[in-house]
Amino acid sequence: MRHLRLGAPQVVWIGLVLAGLVVAFSLLAPRTFPTSFNLLNLVSDAAILLLLAAGMTYVIITAGIDLSVGGVLVFSAVSAAKVMEATGSLVLGTVAALVAGLAWGVLNGVLVAMGRIPALIVTLGTLGMSLGGALLLTGGVDLRAPTELNLGLGLARWLGVPVIVWICAAITVVLALMLARTRFGRHTYAIGSNVEAARRGGVAVRAHLVKVYGLAGLLAGLAGCLSLAKYGITGVSAHSTDNLQAIAAVVIGGTSLFGGVGTVAGTVIGVFIPVVLQNGFQILGVRPFWQQVVVGAVLVAAVYVDQWRRRTRDH
Amino acid sequence: MRHLRLGAPQVVWIGLVLAGLVVAFSLLAPRTFPTSFNLLNLVSDAAILLLLAAGMTYVIITAGIDLSVGGVLVFSAVSAAKVMEATGSLVLGTVAALVAGLAWGVLNGVLVAMGRIPALIVTLGTLGMSLGGALLLTGGVDLRAPTELNLGLGLARWLGVPVIVWICAAITVVLALMLARTRFGRHTYAIGSNVEAARRGGVAVRAHLVKVYGLAGLLAGLAGCLSLAKYGITGVSAHSTDNLQAIAAVVIGGTSLFGGVGTVAGTVIGVFIPVVLQNGFQILGVRPFWQQVVVGAVLVAAVYVDQWRRRTRDH
Amino acid sequence: GGQGSEAGGGEQTRVTLVQGLAGEEFYETMACGAKAKAQELGVALDVQGPQKFDPTLQTPIVNSVTASAPDAMLIAPTDVKAMIAPLTQAKQQGIKIILVDTVVEDESIGLSRISTDNVKGGAAAAQALAEQIGGKGKVLVISTDPGVSTVDARIKGFEEEIKANHPDIAHLGVQYSHNDVGEASRIVNAALAKDPDLAGVFAANLNSATGAGSALRQAGKLGEVKMVGFDAGPAQVKQLKDGVVQALVAQLPGDIGAKGVEQAVAAVKGQQVTASIPTDATIVTEENVDEPEVEKILYRAGC
Amino acid sequence: MGAPLIAARGIVKSYGHVEALRGADFTARPGEVVALIGDNGAGKSTLAKILSGVERPDSGAIEIDGRPVAFGSVEEARGAGIETVYQDLALCAELSPAANYFLGRERLRPGLLGLLGVLDNAAMRRETREACERLGVRLKSETALVSTLSGGQRQGVAVARAVGWARRAVFMDEPTAALGVVQTRRVLDLIRNVRDSGVAVVLISHNMQDVMAVSDRVEVLRLGRRVARFDTARVSMEELVGAMTGALEQDEPDQNGSDQDGSDRDGPDQDGSDQNGPDQEAAAVEEDER
Amino acid sequence: MGAPLIAARGIVKSYGHVEALRGADFTARPGEVVALIGDNGAGKSTLAKILSGVERPDSGAIEIDGRPVAFGSVEEARGAGIETVYQDLALCAELSPAANYFLGRERLRPGLLGLLGVLDNAAMRRETREACERLGVRLKSETALVSTLSGGQRQGVAVARAVGWARRAVFMDEPTAALGVVQTRRVLDLIRNVRDSGVAVVLISHNMQDVMAVSDRVEVLRLGRRVARFDTARVSMEELVGAMTGALEQDEPDQNGSDQDGSDRDGPDQDGSDQNGPDQEAAAVEEDER
Numbered sequence A, B: 001m002r003h004l005r006l007g008a009p010q011v012v013w014i015g016l017v018l019a020g021l022v023v024a025f026s027l028l029a030p031r032t033f034p035t036s037f038n039l040l041n042l043v044s045d046a047a048i049l050l051l052l053a054a055g056m057t058y059v060i061i062t063a064g065i066d067l068s069v070g071g072v073l074v075f076s077a078v079s080a081a082k083v084m085e086a087t088g089s090l091v092l093g094t095v096a097a098l099v100a101g102l103a104w105g106v107l108n109g110v111l112v113a114m115g116r117i118p119a120l121i122v123t124l125g126t127l128g129m130s131l132g133g134a135l136l137l138t139g140g141v142d143l144r145a146p147t148e149l150n151l152g153l154g155l156a157r158w159l160g161v162p163v164i165v166w167i168c169a170a171i172t173v174v175l176a177l178m179l180a181r182t183r184f185g186r187h188t189y190a191i192g193s194n195v196e197a198a199r200r201g202g203v204a205v206r207a208h209l210v211k212v213y214g215l216a217g218l219l220a221g222l223a224g225c226l227s228l229a230k231y232g233i234t235g236v237s238a239h240s241t242d243n244l245q246a247i248a249a250v251v252i253g254g255t256s257l258f259g260g261v262g263t264v265a266g267t268v269i270g271v272f273i274p275v276v277l278q279n280g281f282q283i284l285g286v287r288p289f290w291q292q293v294v295v296g297a298v299l300v301a302a303v304y305v306d307q308w309r310r311r312t313r314d315h
Numbered sequence C: 001g002g003q004g005s006e007a008g009g010g011e012q013t014r015v016t017l018v019q020g021l022a023g024e025e026f027y028e029t030m031a032c033g034a035k036a037k038a039q040e041l042g043v044a045l046d047v048q049g050p051q052k053f054d055p056t057l058q059t060p061i062v063n064s065v066t067a068s069a070p071d072a073m074l075i076a077p078t079d080v081k082a083m084i085a086p087l088t089q090a091k092q093q094g095i096k097i098i099l100v101d102t103v104v105e106d107e108s109i110g111l112s113r114i115s116t117d118n119v120k121g122g123a124a125a126a127q128a129l130a131e132q133i134g135g136k137g138k139v140l141v142i143s144t145d146p147g148v149s150t151v152d153a154r155i156k157g158f159e160e161e162i163k164a165n166h167p168d169i170a171h172l173g174v175q176y177s178h179n180d181v182g183e184a185s186r187i188v189n190a191a192l193a194k195d196p197d198l199a200g201v202f203a204a205n206l207n208s209a210t211g212a213g214s215a216l217r218q219a220g221k222l223g224e225v226k227m228v229g230f231d232a233g234p235a236q237v238k239q240l241k242d243g244v245v246q247a248l249v250a251q252l253p254g255d256i257g258a259k260g261v262e263q264a265v266a267a268v269k270g271q272q273v274t275a276s277i278p279t280d281a282t283i284v285t286e287e288n289v290d291e292p293e294v295e296k297i298l299y300r301a302g303c
Numbered sequence D, E: 001m002g003a004p005l006i007a008a009r010g011i012v013k014s015y016g017h018v019e020a021l022r023g024a025d026f027t028a029r030p031g032e033v034v035a036l037i038g039d040n041g042a043g044k045s046t047l048a049k050i051l052s053g054v055e056r057p058d059s060g061a062i063e064i065d066g067r068p069v070a071f072g073s074v075e076e077a078r079g080a081g082i083e084t085v086y087q088d089l090a091l092c093a094e095l096s097p098a099a100n101y102f103l104g105r106e107r108l109r110p111g112l113l114g115l116l117g118v119l120d121n122a123a124m125r126r127e128t129r130e131a132c133e134r135l136g137v138r139l140k141s142e143t144a145l146v147s148t149l150s151g152g153q154r155q156g157v158a159v160a161r162a163v164g165w166a167r168r169a170v171f172m173d174e175p176t177a178a179l180g181v182v183q184t185r186r187v188l189d190l191i192r193n194v195r196d197s198g199v200a201v202v203l204i205s206h207n208m209q210d211v212m213a214v215s216d217r218v219e220v221l222r223l224g225r226r227v228a229r230f231d232t233a234r235v236s237m238e239e240l241v242g243a244m245t246g247a248l249e250q251d252e253p254d255q256n257g258s259d260q261d262g263s264d265r266d267g268p269d270q271d272g273s274d275q276n277g278p279d280q281e282a283a284a285v286e287e288d289e290r
């Protein structure tokens, strides 16, 4: 159980695929790809997506889905920016973002769990509502972060690594352990595996779903705040593909859309595979259109290798 | 069986929700909403999406998903435009679009069925590949349709209704009947309901999946061709949300993302609910950002009513 | 790091163009202009660009480009503020930065700035539309997504111009098509249902114009409702010639690209660079489209 | 014997047009094994689900220890000490047997880790293995998922779980259907042990040998109603089969109210002349449904 | 009796570290009922799945009518006239019983509509109802989905389907586990009828009464190997149970090749002195697996 859940055997193959990609790019661009400068940027660019994808992992393991993350992120960023502007307090702004994210997440959870509306529809609805809400708050114009935030948290480093990366990494580790080792995680798997069995087993399915969607929302809220710090603007138009990116990362990492199976470790790898591909091909100077084609093809191939190796191991 | 499949009871409630929306908007804007001008336009704008969503219905009933439809549509439109330009023949161009769509669909199907790669990843990959391919073919610049196509098929009407609408409606009816009444449809349900049982029951699961994804691709190819006729250009950047729109329509229509359940009739209603909402709110003069919020909320409410009515009927 | 010197020592000069949005005619034309000039000057040109006009997507690209350490970078920054940090990083690596099309707030970034004024372009569009509809009537703006700064600037210019100089024009507001032709068509249909006396449409980008044109044609109102589009790619020019739009606001992307490469090479060679080169917007109509000096500025399909 | 632990009266449950239960009665006392038998589709599983809080009845009254209850959820029934082996087992296929055994009652690590909700997997695995081995069910690999177990192994896990947690009553819906000969014997022994510890056992089974071997009383469900009650010691297998198929009909066994009374009326009211009656009635009822 | 219809030798199948079959042998002749028995987890279902083309063996040889085959898919096995009732039933829950009954062999409308693949639902419903009623299984509503059927009703559908289509052999993996008394009797009768029509029936069951009642021969699987073969007429229930649990061991029953030989050696080679041997061997084997 322990092994399975922390994902040692499950994520091995897809992890090897990622390692293979890194090695390949390092060989092809030895002086530019494997530099600490590039790798740090790479990690730093992926950090925020990681938060969204980690929350999405929980949601998808319950056999749900959350399309609203991008909208919630933007809404939270806007809330944070507004509150920071009004009060001048970065802390209050951060709290506002977290509360906003949590609120949207809980709304998702309540509608999914109590209303029994398909998660896809619920979160599609809240995607529109949160984005629309953010636009109403801003009038459609990007708000800017206070300079202290952008130049403070946004640029701060610890041991040479951006603080934002540390934050995201720490939270991801906690989420991975929570999923693998705690009762909360166990119930998450149980609901996705067989919701009726979970219910009959005495798992408080509805309350748990509310918590899971709430967690995803909270993480999106935090992501909004970090994104505001990193990029300095709220990015109202920038996050329309966040949901698909996060879902793809989760699925690449071996989590099943049908629930009951998956690890955060896999998701981490799933986040990095497209990011590394894109970065590598850009560094190699592949033209953008070709990049789209090649990234698509390599993505399919990577997951194929994973599936194929896993199968031959099993049988 | 017959009733269930053609969906009489299943789609009744969501159909009533749509009817309710139409009535509500007609009462609120009696002189602008329920005009034949507006309703005809409404249908005409939804027609092409309907094709994509009908194909998506089959895919989702097999418990799959197809994110690539937008890319395949664009690729097919580009192929058609290129061939029409080169040969001057509209027929050859149409054939090129259909062949291109079918080819992408079959590629999806083969990768899903033979490679056992999650459909989400496969079609995300082919989405990138087809879009990238289209951009490579055009150099990123939209191609134009020959004037004969744009002003011919694009404008033609029969009994006052655009020919494109007739085409889409006829194909949708055929697809609805095929799903409800034929062996092909039966096998589609069986695979989504329990793929192992279908396999043991002697359904050629892999071949069938290739056909289903091929069908979805073919429909996307046709949609590309019709879109070229209707709008006059290939619209390489215009179809990035097609997949989500189609999926949402299918799910609103009562098809389960977990497969085995669904109807084309439901999908038709699912296509029209968001379209009617958007049109109605715009006519009522709701401001764009509010529109987003309200459409999201009403969407969730509409599906909630559907679920709730269905449940009380069952229990 | 010492990566910046990688390309030195007599090797060919390497220049990278980072577009604001890959696969858009404006930026593709810019790339074409840049490529032609690069070939002429014998420098290697590499083109990159994000899938959306957005700093959060452009930042990773700038970072990768910085990692690959070209001699110079031409960039259309997607945000005046958000792009400062990554560009500062690039500058610190010794990469010569030339800003094309758009700019950043930090004056110290960009040895040369060759900029398009989208606000002015929007104002030009307003004037053209006002002229088409005879200075009065209802007009509608169709945009892509809120928050895209270049498009927002066009709309801002448009609205300011209408408000300031065209009192008889009723501005119906902005609708967002999310860059979807079907959506744009639906918007115009609903607008026609609501305001059958709609006089003009400003379609702030190509897909909006395409969808709007389709709706107008279906309604038989093509030419009756005047439309002004932005940019002058082949598709737009076809729309102009087909009478779908009555006027186009053309910028000079090819020119910008070529000039950018010129400035970049000069900077790399340590020669004199021009700090600021403003470019203009031209109104293209059916009457002037075939004139040679106008034809010259139309965007080109691929290269 | 004391007051009934579980007393259900007039339970009605329809699914759409299908009436699964049409006024079913049921009684179980502490420390007895009641066999609930009936033909396929008679409504046994539905009744078991209602009495364990999985489904809610359309109408009818349920009393536990003489107090009326309305289970809103499985948790409430579990809180009342009632556990169930479901016919469809209700296991999470993607989890290990231990995770299923402890589902909803996970063992946590001692100390701080426990407060954080960290699971004590080693202890749970150990206890699960022991519980399964008591039934003679051997799990080849402890971390293997339930989806990889054989049919009998799965059933063993489900039975072990219900028995392991039951405090007042345990419903067993065909608990030995997939079990081997040895395992079946052990389960029957276990049922006796559980009964002797004062827990009520409700055994739903189609295996009349097992029913005769282990039960104290038998209640017969037919077309959604209780049609007969017997003391096992005084009934023959033929009588049981007759009652199930309707060849043999008791007077409404619970007409005269109290269960105390009912249990005194040992043996069925055999009524040979009625042998056609019930069949006709059944036919009429089925006619209704078409 | 003729040549064996199905002869499997040395079938090995592992799932990861779990060896489900470790060189199992099996024989079935036309027109006989072979019972395949064994403890939970012995590998019976795995063997049945391999012989019906669902799973592929890691090694071992399968012959049909003396010709070696390697079923690549269920369709091939079905093409050879082999049908199966799976222990997990393998029904599509969201489809109707009729759709399941005819899955993969749908009846089409006559004429043009049929060429277009249009289903003849009325005919399929009728035939399914008839087939189920032959087993005594009554479906309350014809259009109800399988997910709404009771456990026994589902099993009835699965049995009816396999029997309805089998031409050469039918594997039944615990076909009566969920069936009522009457239905079970009917299935046993049906098994005899099917056998009499020349089809081989392989009955996997834990119910020794049923095995004794209906089978002609018994093969016993233990820890993934065939450990004994008996003529039902000459064996006692105790012997069967002994062979399953390893208390009783035959010499390798198929050592000397031809099945003709095997079938001549009626009755087990009882070997009292061996009673400890097999248990120890089994223990050692299990040690391996940890």
Ligand SMILES: Nc1ncnc2c1ncn2[C@@H]1O[C@H](COP(=O)(O)OP(=O)(O)OP(=O)(O)O)[C@@H](O)[C@H]1O
Residues within 6 Å of the ligand: D140, D147, D148, D149, D150, D151, D152, D153, D178, D180, E015, E016, E018, E019, E020, E038, E039, E040, E041, E042, E043, E044, E045, E046, E047, E087
């Ligand atoms: N897909 C699988 N993955 C891993 N192990 C499996 C799988 N299928 C079967 N096994 C293992 O193989 C062994 C034999 O299983 P099988 O289902 O054949 O037993 P059986 O004889 O049918 O038992 P039962 O009487 O309980 O149905 C079991 O230990 C089981 O756990």
Ligand SMILES: Nc1ncnc2c1ncn2[C@@H]1O[C@H](COP(=O)(O)OP(=O)(O)OP(=O)(O)O)[C@@H](O)[C@H]1O
Residues within 6 Å of the ligand: D015, D016, D018, D019, D020, D038, D039, D040, D041, D042, D043, D044, D045, D046, D047, D087, E140, E147, E148, E149, E150, E151, E152, E153, E178, E180
């Ligand atoms: N969820 C449901 N929806 C519709 N009908 C149902 C549902 N559950 C049960 N039924 C119907 O109710 C009737 C009784 O079912 P139940 O499962 O209680 O029977 P049972 O006595 O347990 O039979 P078996 O011995 O075959 O398990 C059946 O006709 C069944 O089809």
Ligand SMILES: [Mg+2]
Residues within 6 Å of the ligand: D044, D045, D046, D087, D173, E150, E151, E152
């Ligand atoms: Mg039952």
Ligand SMILES: [Mg+2]
Residues within 6 Å of the ligand: D150, D151, D152, E044, E045, E046, E087, E173
């Ligand atoms: Mg088995």
